[in-house]
Amino acid sequence: MSSLLILGAADGAVPTYQCASKMGYRTVCVDINAGAPGVPYADEFLHVSTRAPELVATALAGRDDIVGVLAPASDIALPTQRQLALHFGLPDPVSASAVAASADKWEFRQVCDRLGFPSYRTVAGSPGGELVRAARGLRFPVLVKPVDSTGSRGVVPCGVPGSLAAAIRDAVTFSPANRLVVEEFVDGTHLTVEALVRAGRPVFHTVSARTLTPPPYFITATQTVPADLPDGVEARLAEMLATLVAELGYASGPLNLDAVLGHDGELYLVEMGARSGGNGMAELVEASYGVDLLAATVSLAVGDPVTVVPRPPRPVMLWVLAADRPGRLAAVHGLAEVRAMPEVLDVRLFAAPGDQVKPYDQAANKVGYVILAADTPAALRTAATTVTRSLSVELMAP
CATH class of the missing domain: 3.30.470.20 (ATP-grasp fold, B domain)
Structure with a gap:
């Protein structure tokens, strides 16, 4: 039976498990959280981080039933989706550019600016005085975001420049890369x-x-x-x-x-x-x-x-x-x-x-x-x- 590899089991992924099963595919779930909502809907569970493609590939070594891979509602799993699609020789791996723009909010801002789309001022970097100084030049209020989080995790609004240091300190705890983007709030x-x-x-x-x-x-x-x-x-x-x-x-x-x-x-x-x-x-x-x-x-x-x-x-x-x-x-x-x-x-x-x-x-x-x-x-x-x-x-x- 053909198997679909699904990276992540948060609530937003549940309909994908149900759909794939209805279409006749066996589903293989990858998530570090064994209690995630999607786990009971999967036919097979790999207790592995969606950020660890090499561990997933090792766990599935020798398998010839994997016919597709998806990362529903999860930007952080897209690099793994691409690497596993290449590893298993699956159709149309997500392009490296699309992965980068999805997984890094600063990279997406650069793409929009390059294409001449309507934009707003944004700065990015690691926590520290340089980021604070750059962000002070923006129009407030601003939003401080981890470049690599999803589902609004770690998004901290900041109304005045004097609150920047605290907002940066709170937001960076959600960034595995230890990088943030500070952007003007668009109403x-x-x-x-x-x-x-x-x-x-x-x-x-x-x-x-x-x-x-x-x-x-x-x-x-x-x-x-x-x-x-x-x-x-x-x-x-x-x-x-x-x-x-x-x-x-x-x-x-x-x-x-x-x-x-x-x-x-x-x-x-x-x-x-x-x-x-x-x-x-x-x-x-x-x-x-x-x-x-x-x-x-x-x-x-x-x-x-x-x-x-x-x-x-x-x-x-x-x-x-x-x-x-x-x-x-x-x-x-x-x-x-x-x-x-x-x-x-x-x-x-x-x-x-x-x-x-x-x-x-x-x-x-x-x-x-x-x-x-x-x-x-x-x-x-x-x-x-x-x-x-x-x-x-x-x-x-x-």
Whole structure:
């Protein structure tokens, strides 16, 4: 039986395991965390870091059943994905340029500047006086980010120059490379772009509008597909995607980007990943457009042909369920009522009663999410309000 190697088992990877199994592939999971949400969905588990391609290759030595490798919702695993694709002789390894732009936020900023995309001032470096001095010249507020983290881990907002040293100290603990990027905060509408690339060209993309949690974390609270964009933005985005893919030499696979439509009308690309997005993006796309991006991604990974035929989009939304403080989960109230709503397509929970949960300060710490769909944006918003009023997280007494 053919096996698909999947790097990472965070909640954002779970749909990929389910999709691959449905398509008839045996799944091999690689993760350093044996308790990660995706592990139970895999046919085989390798207790190895996704940053250690040589250990993965050693564990799979002599195997001839590996037909593809993916790193869903994980930028940090993309270098390993590329190395293992080359090691096993798999189709269309992610280009070195696409890996670099995905795994290093500073490298992506350099790509955007080189292509003449709308930009904002950014500095990068290791912690120390030189980085602080360079960052003081930026327009505040700024965001201090590890160049190599994912899922909003280690992103620290900084409102004034006097707080830079503390922000840098907090952020760098999340950077294996001990490097940071400090960037001017761009205010506007926060967007996620989910695309599919085939034969070096984007063949599908959609945009979701994100609402974020309040400072200091700025984590996704809801995502709505399709985003309601002003005239001309879609055409600009399509041109930017084609230019970016060509510059990176990205042959085939998924592409995920964070972007901001600024109050100045400019479209700013913020970060990219040459991989599928988390936070239920594939489910949103399928519910809205009828396009199974995960099945297409798996097919491209194993070298099979892919055809994408989207239907006119239907308004859909992802609503995140989270705890406001650490503790052990006692119950999630309102589940029966929410599941009975005609607008609710799916409810996914990543914690069970008795599990330790964390506050929602990074994307991996969600308790679950709800996928909703409606015939109109107004009806979708009304349904989301009902979900907000109905669902609540109860923690056990200390």
